[in-house]
Amino acid sequence: MSTAIRRDSSSRQPLPQGMKIRLSGSARARLDDISLTWIMHVGRVRPLDWVSPAGSAPADRCREPGFVGPDAASPGAPKRMNLIESLLADHPDFHAFDAEERRQLARHARMETFPAGSTIFQEEDVADAVILILEGEVAVQNALPDRDPVRIETLSAGDILGWAWLMPPxxxxxxxxxxxxxxxxxxxxxxxxxxxxxxxxLGYRLYQNWLPHLADRFRAQRLQLLSALTGG
Structure with missing residues (x-):
């Protein structure tokens, strides 16, 4: 029996109304550089003009050695496909898709597990997949010069991990x-x-459902960077 996934959005708090943060000149310049990098990436999104990264191999950091891909001819494939279709149907971001669309998406899906403490991916890895979290928690973080990594947000069941697959490079x-x-x-x-x-x-509906997550990610990152750069 499948269980509906619910998001816990408690880790995403907006900046209190009227709150002002003073940044030094160097801190503001650093923040502007980071924000500009994100804006440049977003500006390159081309929903109907996809291209694939040339000459790059998919990252395979934490994939289990026993992983079996969505090969329809492999033993047990129908059961895996049915399971993935059921999980997509329960996921809040796929409620707008009909059964046939979810079936099409399931053909490009696989089950993954990542043990506690493992690195799922690192900055500059090839973005070869978008990950729908079913169980557990994931820290999304960025490195800053001469500082510990800054945690952007904590994701849990019902959240989507990874957006760089949407845009070149x-x-x-x-x-x-x-x-x-x-x-x-x-x-x-x-x-x-x-x-x-x-x-x-289908692509347009995917953007309609997933772009709000991307907006939340930008907001969370900006607030966390403000906190880190001001020593908060």
């Missing part, structure tokens, strides 16, 4: 570390981009 923009044992569904980035090209209506 398809490289991770942050590090992701499993805070506990994590179970997830990973959608193959190239396969989903190809599916969006073949079915523009």
């Amino acid at each position: 398809f490289r991770r923009l942050s590090d992701a570390v499993a805070l506990s044992d994590v179970r997830a569904v990973a959608l193959d980035a190239a396969g989903v981009r190809a599916l969006c090209n073949a079915h523009p209506a």
